[in-house]
Amino acid sequence: MSQFRFCPVCAAPLEPRVLKTGEPMRLVCTGPTCGFVFYLDPKLAVGTIVRMPDGGIVLARRAIEPGFGQWVFPGGYVDRGEEVRLAALREAREEAGIEIAIDGLVGIYSYPGTAAVIIVYSAAWAGGVLTMDDESSEIRTFAPDALPWDEMAFPSTRDALRDYLAGRRAH
């Protein structure tokens, strides 16, 4: 069921049990008095589709797994207690070296069997020079009609860019 074997509270073994009919099995502590239930929650991520002044969209080529060698827009996991929009600004700064101005919500993406839920914003460049970090091997802009559709890192990358372009055409 998962890679977690021991209770984080009392260190007794965890055991998958049905707690409520119709719900997934939960990892429950087998300690005599603990009762801890290890809920495996979704993992929240945020990404941003950033337009540069020339109209190009910022993508970075990943130098790490998953998605090694493929393209993704700036983004990453939201820290617990962190405001999602501020996480988007932080990731753009860390992964692309730029300041951005968020101007819309593109969508929220989730997939069966996958822990990540990805919130994707659209934004305009607001300062700084495109600079990659050590998780990328290349960063550049792509014209909206020349995106590397066959080399997208994640389903959410492809789906969000498709929704973004469809929204732009609709206005």
Ligand SMILES: [Zn+2]
């Ligand atoms: Zn326990």
